[in-house]
Amino acid sequence: MSYNLLKGKRGIIFGALDSKSIAWKVAEKAHEEGAVFTLSNTPVALRFGELNELSARCNSEIIPADATNVGELENVFKRSTEILGGKIDFVLHSIGMSLNVRKSREYDDLDYNYYQKTIDISAMSFHKMIQVAKKLDAISEWGSIVALSYIAAQRTLYRYNDMADAKAMLESIARSFGYIYGREKNVRINTISQSPTRTTAGSGVKGIDALIDFTERMSPLGNATAEECADFCIVLFSDLSRKITMQNIFHDGGFSGMGMSLKAMTQYKKCLEDE
Numbered sequence: 001m002s003y004n005l006l007k008g009k010r011g012i013i014f015g016a017l018d019s020k021s022i023a024w025k026v027a028e029k030a031h032e033e034g035a036v037f038t039l040s041n042t043p044v045a046l047r048f049g050e051l052n053e054l055s056a057r058c059n060s061e062i063i064p065a066d067a068t069n070v071g072e073l074e075n076v077f078k079r080s081t082e083i084l085g086g087k088i089d090f091v092l093h094s095i096g097m098s099l100n101v102r103k104s105r106e107y108d109d110l111d112y113n114y115y116q117k118t119i120d121i122s123a124m125s126f127h128k129m130i131q132v133a134k135k136l137d138a139i140s141e142w143g144s145i146v147a148l149s150y151i152a153a154q155r156t157l158y159r160y161n162d163m164a165d166a167k168a169m170l171e172s173i174a175r176s177f178g179y180i181y182g183r184e185k186n187v188r189i190n191t192i193s194q195s196p197t198r199t200t201a202g203s204g205v206k207g208i209d210a211l212i213d214f215t216e217r218m219s220p221l222g223n224a225t226a227e228e229c230a231d232f233c234i235v236l237f238s239d240l241s242r243k244i245t246m247q248n249i250f251h252d253g254g255f256s257g258m259g260m261s262l263k264a265m266t267q268y269k270k271c272l273e274d275e
C-alpha cells in the first residue's frame, strides 16, 4: 500500500546490489511512495549485480562511485541534483564490507590493511558522503540522511569481527555530523540498527543462519525483514519524522531489549539434554 509519503522528494540510494539488498527494497518502496532518485554503487557491483533491472523499474539513473573516493562522491551529488532537478531530500548509505570477515581473519589476528579498508568502506564513507553533500550545499532543509547499522556496535557478537568497530564509528558519525548539519541546515542524520538479514553482505558472516535463528527466538516480534527495514527508512526520509536526528534506532523486533526468552531457553535446554 502506498501513502505518497515521499511525493515530490529527491533522493540518492547507495548500496543496492541485487534483489536481496536492503537498499534495493528501499528503492522499490521509495518509488512506490512517489520519490525520484538516483542509484549508486561501485563499478564492480554494477558489473556483477543486477542494478540495471532496478534502474529501469524505478526510472532511476545509475551513477557509479566507490564510496571511499571523495571525487566520485562529489560527482554523484552534482549529477544527482542535475538529473533530479534540485537539491536532495534523502540519502541512504547502505554500504558495508570487511575483508577480515570474508577471509576469516579472527579479531585477534586482523590484517591491518583489511582493517583500514573495513573502516574506510563501512564507516568513513558515511562521513565523506555527508561532508561532500554539505560542502556542495546539495541537501535541502529538513533533508534526511540514513545509514544502516548493527547491534554489534554496542555488544559483542561472535564473528562480527572488525565490522563491529566500523558500526560503532558509523553511529558516532551520525551523532557528530547530525549536530552540525542540524544546527546549520536542519538536516537530520540517523542510523537504523537492523536485525540480521540474509543478503550478500549478511551471508558473508559465517554462521548467519544460526544467528538468525537465535535472534528470531529472542525477539518478541521476530526478526525484522529487509522489506520492514525499507518501510522504516521511508518513515525516516518522510516529513513524519522531522524532529528525529542523531539517533541510532533499533529495528530488530525487540532483540536489543532482551536477555533471555522462553523460545531461546527452550532450545538451549534441549541442547543440554542432548549432551
Ligand SMILES: NC(=O)c1ccc[n+]([C@@H]2O[C@H](COP(=O)([O-])OP(=O)(O)OC[C@H]3O[C@@H](n4cnc5c(N)ncnc54)[C@H](O)[C@@H]3O)[C@@H](O)[C@H]2O)c1
Pocket: 015, 016, 017, 018, 020, 021, 022, 023, 041, 042, 045, 065, 066, 067, 068, 093, 094, 095, 096, 097, 121, 148, 149, 150, 193, 194, 195, 196, 197, 198, 199, 200, 201, 202, 203
Ligand atoms: N544483512 C544484515 O544482516 C545486516 C544487518 C544490519 C545492518 N546491515 C547493513 O546494511 C547495509 C547493506 O547491506 P546488505 O545487507 O543489504 O548487503 P548487500 O551486500 O546487498 O549491500 C552491501 C553493499 O555495499 C556495497 N559496497 C561495498 N563496497 C563499496 C564501496 N567501496 N563503495 C560503494 N559501495 C560499496 C556493495 O556493492 C553492496 O551493494 C550494510 O551497511 C550492512 O552492514 C546488514
